[in-house]
């Protein structure tokens with residue numbers, strides 16, 4: 279049995295008690311955090327089997343719709359486009375084409391939808407045959423919902439009228455480059471969502487489904503916790519279902535009587551939610567299934583879209599940049615891949631120190647020849663490297679933040695940090711030296727290179743935001759590619775731990 283809260287277990291129990299003779303009124307096929315994963319991939323956990331890809335996902339949704347013989351609707355919890363070369367090099371165009379062919383009715387507006395600016399998102403919304411929804415997103419100056427989105431939309435599926443309501447995580451401004459969302463406000467709390475659901479209910483839909491790009495993490499002992507749980511608990515106008523997203527986690531629970539589903543990420547899993555008439559009682563059955571690309575039939579129309587997009591970028595993505603002596607995996611908070619990227623930033627920017635936030639490191643690398651396309655998936659965001667001058671005191675404050683806040687974890691180059699993890703946040707850095715062993719002095723000046731996302735205060739690095747900065751004009755990926763190509767081959771990753779916990 280997957281990870282479930284006690285309440286979700288009860289829902290499943292009902293489902294398992296009466297599997298036959300029931301009729302499915304509506305089947306919801308739900309994904310989230312697709313992140314441009316148009317092509318199937320072997321995952322670290324998949325035992326060498328290919329998982330996901332738009333063609334297999336589409337084939338699976340078709341199969342589940344046929345098997346049901348009922349009314350179905352395809353929905354997504356947001357963060358549709360950002361994350362693979364085939365998607366990003368077309369600024370999401372290829373993914374929207376695939377989603378159109380896959381028959382999605384609506385998606386939430388995810389934080390990464392803004393990564394190429396609002397104008398590009400508005401263009402993708404025009405291209406989309408599905409609605410991109412958010413109830414808590416508004417223009418800061420006028421208070422109005424921007425023209426390219428809407429709080430909710432009525433969708434007709436078979437004989438059913440389904441009101442679909444969107445929500446964007448309140449973390450959006452700190453999880454994309456701030457300039458991308460300048461002028462927009464993302465209201466926290468449930469008030470706007472509640473109001474949008476009430477407005478939708480007044481149109482007497484058969485179902486109300488919320489697409490919330492807001493997540494949770496669940497475990498057996500503590501149940502589920504996170505933004506979408508708080509949101510669901512605070513709603514007075516309860517929807518029939520929440521499709522959640524953003525945390526890339528498995529969520530299968532019920533909060534405040536509202537079923538919530540999240541199917542991991544990157545098209546590797548599909549949420550299947552059945553609203554069932556079971557002897558006159560309506561029950562909801564949720565399951566999340568892995569998308570095995572070697573088992574599902576491939577949707578040929580979708581496969582053609584993906585193949586054409588991949589062929590257009592193949593000369594670039596297939597170029598071998600370097601050879602790795604060992605695999606580079608993201609395990610724990612500190613790993614050689616992060617050190618290598620930080621070294622690349624410091625070399626490109628010519629600074630004393632460099633820092634890369636772990637949230638910006640998005641894929642592992644296997645040993646052997648590594649292509650530009652694989653490196654792109656490690657650093658898909660096209661952040662510019664920014665050079666800042668900081669005092670030793672601010673450098674120390676920056677590193678305190680990196681070791682204090684869970685979502686601010688980072689790798690460094692040019693310094694060695696000793697950390698007492700047991701000390702209160704803000705007092706954990708107990709040793710701070712440059713690589714040559716000289717201590718970092720509070721009053722001395724140092725140069726530091728960081729991605730522009732971090733320089734703008736992303737992931738809570740507010741101490742850097744006010745500083746005068748110089749954009750190097752170098753894209754983070756280009757720095758990494760150039761650095762790897764220059765190193766002696768095969769590349770031996772820097773194994774030393776530079777942020778050492780357990781120090782006293």
Ligand SMILES: [Zn+2]
Pocket residue numbers: 357388389390491523524525
């Ligand atoms: Zn997200």
